[in-house]
Amino acid sequence: MEIDFEGINVIGFDADDTLWVNETYFRDTEDKFANLLEKYETKNKIDQELFRTEIKNLDLYGYGIKGFMLSMIECALELSNNQISSKTIGALLELGKEMITQPVELLDGVEDVLKSLKDKYRLIVLTKGDLLDQERKLERSGLSQYFHHVEVLSDKKEKNYSDLLEYLQIKPSEFLMIGNSLKSDVLPLVQIGARAVHVPFHTTWQHEEVTGVVENKGYTTMSSLVDILKHV
Incomplete structure (x- = not known):
C-alpha cells in the first residue's frame, strides 16, 4: 500500500538489520x-x-x-x-x-540515504537491545554524525513509542519509522497514528514474525532502504 509522505518532519530508523547486519x-x-x-x-x-x-x-x-x-x-x-x-x-x-566484537557491516546504501536526508529531516535511531552493545555498534558504524537522537528501548510496543515521541515533542502525524520488523518497527507506529516503511531483511528472528492477516494500512513495504529517496 502506498502512503502519503507529506508532513513528515522526523524519520526514525531501526538499527539491527535496517542499518547494519545483525x-x-x-x-x-x-x-x-x-x-x-x-x-x-x-x-x-x-x-x-x-x-x-x-x-x-x-x-x-x-x-x-x-x-x-x-x-x-x-x-x-x-x-x-x-x-x-x-x-x-x-x-x-x-x-x-x-x-x-563482530565488525559492523552496513547494509547497502545506508550512508547514502542518511547523507541525503540529514539536512531535510530530523533523524533519530530507535532500537532495542543491550545499551552498551548498541552504543558500541553505532560508534563503530561511523553513522553517529547523522542522528539528532539515539534511543535504546527495552521493548518496541505502542506505549514505548508514544512515551518517547511525547518526550521528544514529536507529533505522531509528523513521524515516519523505517525498520525491518513488522511486529516491532511498523505495526505499533501505525497504531499510534504515525507512518512506517517496512524494509524486510532476508532472515527474521522467530519472535519477530507476525502470523495471520495484517491489514496494510499506514505503512508501505520497500525492497531496499535506498527506495525511500524516491518518496521523501
Missing part, C-alpha cells in the same frame, strides 16, 4: 551452539529449546547478545542434565564475545 550472526551462532550440543540432542530439538529459553528469559535479560549468551548456557545445562563441561561453557562465552 540477525545473520545470531543464526550462525545458533548453528555453532547446536554443534557443541550435538551429543545430547538433535539440532531441531536444540534450536527449539534455545528459542524457548530465550523467550522465557526476555523479561529478565531483555533483548541483546548478553541475554542470548546466558540463555545458551542455561539451555546447555538443561539439555545435558547439568553434565556440560566447563570447557563447553567457556566455548559458549567465547561465541558471545565473538558476536559482541
Whole structure:
C-alpha cells in the first residue's frame, strides 16, 4: 500500500538489520551452539529449546547478545542434565564475545540515504537491545554524525513509542519509522497514528514474525532502504 509522505518532519530508523547486519550472526551462532550440543540432542530439538529459553528469559535479560549468551548456557545445562563441561561453557562465552566484537557491516546504501536526508529531516535511531552493545555498534558504524537522537528501548510496543515521541515533542502525524520488523518497527507506529516503511531483511528472528492477516494500512513495504529517496 502506498502512503502519503507529506508532513513528515522526523524519520526514525531501526538499527539491527535496517542499518547494519545483525540477525545473520545470531543464526550462525545458533548453528555453532547446536554443534557443541550435538551429543545430547538433535539440532531441531536444540534450536527449539534455545528459542524457548530465550523467550522465557526476555523479561529478565531483555533483548541483546548478553541475554542470548546466558540463555545458551542455561539451555546447555538443561539439555545435558547439568553434565556440560566447563570447557563447553567457556566455548559458549567465547561465541558471545565473538558476536559482541563482530565488525559492523552496513547494509547497502545506508550512508547514502542518511547523507541525503540529514539536512531535510530530523533523524533519530530507535532500537532495542543491550545499551552498551548498541552504543558500541553505532560508534563503530561511523553513522553517529547523522542522528539528532539515539534511543535504546527495552521493548518496541505502542506505549514505548508514544512515551518517547511525547518526550521528544514529536507529533505522531509528523513521524515516519523505517525498520525491518513488522511486529516491532511498523505495526505499533501505525497504531499510534504515525507512518512506517517496512524494509524486510532476508532472515527474521522467530519472535519477530507476525502470523495471520495484517491489514496494510499506514505503512508501505520497500525492497531496499535506498527506495525511500524516491518518496521523501
